Amino acid sequence: MAFEYLSQEVAQQQLRNRYRARQCVAEQSGRYVSVNEQRYLNFSSNDYLGLNHHSAIGQALLEGAQRFGTCASGSSLITGYSYAHQALENDICAWLNQPRCLLFASGFTANIAIMHALGHKTSRLYLDKLSHASMIDGAMSSDASVKRFLHNDIAQLKHLISQAQQSKPANSNELNHVIASEGVFSMDGDQAAIADLAQVAKQCHGLLYLDDAHSIGVVGEYGQGSSSLAELDVVMATFGKSLATSGAFVACSQTLAEYLINFSRHYIYSTAISPALAWATRASIKIAQTEHWRREKINELSNILASKLTDKVKLLDTTSSIHAIVIGDESTALQVAEKLRAKGIWLTAIRPPTVPKNSSRLRVTVTASHEVKDINYLANCINEVIA
Template structure:
């Protein structure tokens, strides 16, 4: 027995060059990955700081397993909350200069769970950047809140929306670094609007934390955003910090509300304490090893300088660079050609990006070297500049 719509919808995905499938890897996440016995230079990982194979983090994970076992065994409100979780929450709150912190198993769960918990009434208004992550969109539009989306980084439109809203409680939702374009949110102006309209501000900084800021505190620190009780920040551990999970920071009252009313937190098994132990080590490395952020910046500049002027890229202010190919078919073709040359990149297609703006998403890491960058740029110039035009 099956659902009648499954087969035709899958066929439609294939017809539109939007079909997705998983690729089992023998080795992945670092500079190199191995697929079906062949090695590739990996430019698709979010391991921005190159910490995935760091011996101190792996050692901390092992010590955590020895002390706490492999899993937490329960939700945080039963018996799943350990001293390791508490220490990690306190470290993050201090690092991000926030009153309090709460851990989640994933960034998706954090975003959707928080917005669901806050959107309990139609008297609440959500105002989302047009390029907000799927987890933010799901959390907002599946809640009872009145949700509207403003054009990407368009503060004039956001101001008009806030001015015309009759909601008692307002929440602006934006990101620090947008994961498909690599550009940063206009957080200073957005924060000013939040203060002007007595709105709260939720920043998803999954791709900014670790990479931006003096000690990797993320986009808010880099843009010198003044902290206040109106501010909520979400960070993830599975990217620059190279472990797993997420955290939300905010006022003590707000965090207490989540503990009591956020279903994603209340009913989820807590992350393994060993993971919390490893993340503590990862954050401390992130804070102290400034050279990793410096290297990412250097490699990003090198990569952009090596691309032909004819190559269209996104307006990135981070180590995420989108190489625009136009159609979905073009993106898949270029992905295959680069794979044949030993480079692993991912073709990004709708609905992740707009129709007609399919791209190759290049993510640079501190684990890459100059040779990797120059060779990738040369191959992209060849594939897009020649192969694509003659295929």
């Protein structure tokens, strides 16, 4: 039968406890999620700063829709680029101290676009092993040679760069070295060794590219993410996590921005993001910059969580909103998540291929909208089910 592989491969997923299904959410905030008429404490949200449903962002969305429309009605190079987009780009440039900024429909697309732009045939891309799927896909489909270094292993990264330099034919052009990593890693919650990566990039006259999806808003005194820790050459972040809207940005040099505008198929042949959302994102950024208490609360609650879990719970060490509790095999992780759900806690079990084999986990996200009593309850329940 034609296309038999479709049903066969889904059946395989079920057999391996890797089957994925969506849950239709009736309502959600950083603190609660309602599914099937049941309300749960939500520890799987990426609304780290608790900005979803913030009235100022909602107001800005309405104002943006009235002034600029709900839709860009065109790609950025035709008629889709409006004052709302330009103002947001300028805000981001000032926030992150970067010369230029471009907006993309999603972080996934932005990562692919950047990897293609930097992944020239004369380039060598070095990706941290735990980099996001979109960085890997973008790198692998680019013209560059790609190497992945062990997670945060600076020595191995240096070794790979020196190997590439040594194997370059004497008469060929200078290599373009691109080091790519996530700022805060999405499934482990730990940070890249950003200062070291920046130094290595400088030493080899290369570029450092960071995906700040999980750092923006959360890291840095003004929520500037990894840009608060080192000078970055190129930084990308999605608006769909701590900034509570949708779309993504790439902040970079004048030269790279001009290259993307002229050659990036992902930028050129795609409708510009909604101008109403761009306007709303300006409001989110303002709140992220000024409401320091949101970051302080994430830290305070995260420390409480770490202090309340027993030694039986394998909690990875982090300084972000993301706290990974490694369980092991898929089926046990699913059972633990199910037991927590019965206690009113929503925590999705993260399984391979999203994480390496035998490291299925609970990915707990602590947000500024949680309360101390939520964290205490979560810790007690986890201790009970992982006894």
